[in-house]
Amino acid sequence: xxxxxxxxxxxxxxIATLDTLLMLGGSLFFTVLLGLPLGILxxxxxxxxxxxxxxxxxxxxxxxxxxRSLPFIILLIVMIPFTKLITGTSLGVxxxxxxxxxxxxxxxxxxxxxxxxxxxxxxxEATQAMGATTQQIITxxxxxxxxxxIIAAVTVIAITLVSYTAMAGVVGGGGLGDLAIRYGYQRxxxxxxxxxxxxxxxLVQILQSIGDRLVVHYSRK
Amino acid sequence: MIEFQxxxxxxxxxxxxxxxxxATDLSIEAGQIYGIIGHSGAGKSTLLRLINRLEEPSxxxxxxxxxxxxxxxxxxxxxFRRRVGMIFQHFNLLSSATVADNVAMPLRLAAxxxxxxxxxxxxxLLARVGLSEHANKYPAQLSGGQKQRVGIARALATxxxxxxxxxxxxxxxxxxxxxxxxxxxxxxxxxKLTIVLITHEMDVIRRVCDQVAVMxxxxxxxxxxxxxxxxHPQHPTTRSFVFDDESDDAQAVDFAHVPGRILRLTFLxxxxxxxxxxxxxxxxxxxxxxxxxxxxRIRDLPCGQxxxxxxxxxxxxxxxxxxxxxxxxxxxxx
Numbered sequence: 001x002x003x004x005x006x007x008x009x010x011x012x013x014x015i016a017t018l019d020t021l022l023m024l025g026g027s028l029f030f031t032v033l034l035g036l037p038l039g040i041l042x043x044x045x046x047x048x049x050x051x052x053x054x055x056x057x058x059x060x061x062x063x064x065x066x067x068r069s070l071p072f073i074i075l076l077i078v079m080i081p082f083t084k085l086i087t088g089t090s091l092g093v094x095x096x097x098x099x100x101x102x103x104x105x106x107x108x109x110x111x112x113x114x115x116x117x118x119x120x121x122x123x124x125e126a127t128q129a130m131g132a133t134t135q136q137i138i139t140x141x142x143x144x145x146x147x148x149x150i151i152a153a154v155t156v157i158a159i160t161l162v163s164y165t166a167m168a169g170v171v172g173g174g175g176l177g178d179l180a181i182r183y184g185y186q187r188x189x190x191x192x193x194x195x196x197x198x199x200x201x202x203l204v205q206i207l208q209s210i211g212d213r214l215v216v217h218y219s220r221k
Numbered sequence: 222m223i224e225f226q227x228x229x230x231x232x233x234x235x236x237x238x239x240x241x242x243x244a245t246d247l248s249i250e251a252g253q254i255y256g257i258i259g260h261s262g263a264g265k266s267t268l269l270r271l272i273n274r275l276e277e278p279s280x281x282x283x284x285x286x287x288x289x290x291x292x293x294x295x296x297x298x299x300x301f302r303r304r305v306g307m308i309f310q311h312f313n314l315l316s317s318a319t320v321a322d323n324v325a326m327p328l329r330l331a332a333x334x335x336x337x338x339x340x341x342x343x344x345x346l347l348a349r350v351g352l353s354e355h356a357n358k359y360p361a362q363l364s365g366g367q368k369q370r371v372g373i374a375r376a377l378a379t380x381x382x383x384x385x386x387x388x389x390x391x392x393x394x395x396x397x398x399x400x401x402x403x404x405x406x407x408x409x410x411x412x413k414l415t416i417v418l419i420t421h422e423m424d425v426i427r428r429v430c431d432q433v434a435v436m437x438x439x440x441x442x443x444x445x446x447x448x449x450x451x452x453h454p455q456h457p458t459t460r461s462f463v464f465d466d467e468s469d470d471a472q473a474v475d476f477a478h479v480p481g482r483i484l485r486l487t488f489l490x491x492x493x494x495x496x497x498x499x500x501x502x503x504x505x506x507x508x509x510x511x512x513x514x515x516x517x518r519i520r521d522l523p524c525g526q527x528x529x530x531x532x533x534x535x536x537x538x539x540x541x542x543x544x545x546x547x548x549x550x551x552x553x554x555x
Binding site: 130132136141221 | 330
């Protein structure tokens with residue numbers, strides 16, 4: 001065993017795992033914080049919805065699509081000056097979070113928009129008929145009814161962020177993916193590659209099963 | 222009292238106005254159960270939704286207890302909507318909330334009562350609709366009839382004076398439909414609630430309504446007391462509703478080969494049970510044969526309609542005696 005994993009420095013692996021978890025946690029937090037309102041706005045201003053605003057929806061849609069079509073690796077590099085501006089560095093975990101958030105937020109907003117569209121229009125109508133304000137319709141009817149869909153969206157975006165963090169190594173972001181590329185791929189240390197990939201696999205599995213469980217827990221249909 | 226004054230509604234589709242409701246006058250008295258019947262696309266759903274402004278009218282005004290609803294601003298409209306309950310064909314309950322939370326929802330939105338008062342109100346509402354033991358279940362665990370009872374309890378939570386029913390029984394089986402209609406009739410009596418319901422089933426109108434309006438192509442084509450409209454339908458659409466509902470369609474059967482004078486008699490109330498035909502036959506010497514008939518109830522009022530052929534004796538005297546006995550006589554063939 002020890003010969004098989006002779007190249008492995010378990011301390012490096014531990015630090016890389018922590019970095020990955022930090023990048024994931026930080027970027028997931030800000031992605032949800034920004035993406036949820038953006039998704040709600042996309043939904044409300046969309047075609048045939050409560051606040052249909054064709055112009056605003058078109059502009060928002062265009063921005064979201066443009067950011068989603070940009071390869072993440074390009075985004076990472078383009079973002080460097082902006083990242084320095086808000087975090088003071090473009091390196092490490094702090095340097096990786098802004099591009100991760102900008103890369104994931106448009107995708108998450110689209111998923112939220114889709115989840116909200118799944119809510120039965122009749123429920124919105126019934127809530128309107130009760131004399132609810134728009135804010136009440138959103139917080140008391142739309143979001144609770146869309147909760148399973150939104151949890152599924154968070155799960156998808158968390159796993160997407162795990163794969164994005166692997167690219168953060170390009171700008172010195174650190175993490176498991178970075179380790180896999182630098183040691184496993186560039187230095188032909190296959191054992192490092194295997195260990196990091198297995199750890200990423202386990203992380204994705206855990207995220208998916210937590211997400212699935214929460215969806216089942218909150219689904220009353 | 223709900224009053225439509227020249228109210229119309231058109232939807233804009235691809236730059237063109239498609240009329241859903243032509244300029245309509247309508248008045249619904251307080252405390253009544255007012256039925257609106259029509260095929261899909263007749264405009265009845267639009268008409269119902271105009272009352273609580275889920276649809277904005279294109280022209281005209283709607284007065285509820287003298288107040289012009291079409292002139293309300295957003296906060297005024299929200300306050301008004303709390304006085305108007307609504308139930309739906311597909312119930313429209315929150316699937317993520319329990320039965321008790323669904324019923325409490327309008328009260329929490331209004332934020333006029335504290336938690337304890339809300340709990341008490343919810344408890345008594347659930348008891349009224351017979352769902353006390355289901356308070357902590359989710360809608361998906363209930364049958365269709367139970368879901369509609371939750372809908373009714375929710376609609377009554379803010380103690381409205383008007384209840385709008387949008388095809389409230391169309392998704393239910395006949396037995397459950399009768400139970401839900403019974404419940405609506407009871408709360409109409411207990412709470413002196415005005416109920417406006419739309420349906421495509423004549424049976425719903427016959428069972429609970431006082432007044433009915435028949436809609437076709439965005440117009441009200443006939444309206445009046447249910448007994449009048451049901452027993453003496455004038456407009457072709459009304460006739461199709463009334464006779465579709467009957468298995469023995471007196472209009473469709475050809476009596477050409479039957480001799481004698483053919484009459485249609487309409488009995489209403491106690492006259493339905495009187496041994497009238499035998500008495501008249503003996504007194505005037507006519508013979509009669511029954512060609513078609515139905516005995517029914519409109520709400521609690523018994524009614525009957527018989528198509529007869531009278532032969533021999535003094536037919537004119539027989540008709541006179543029948544008319545004297547509060548029977549409506551129509552000559553179908555002289």
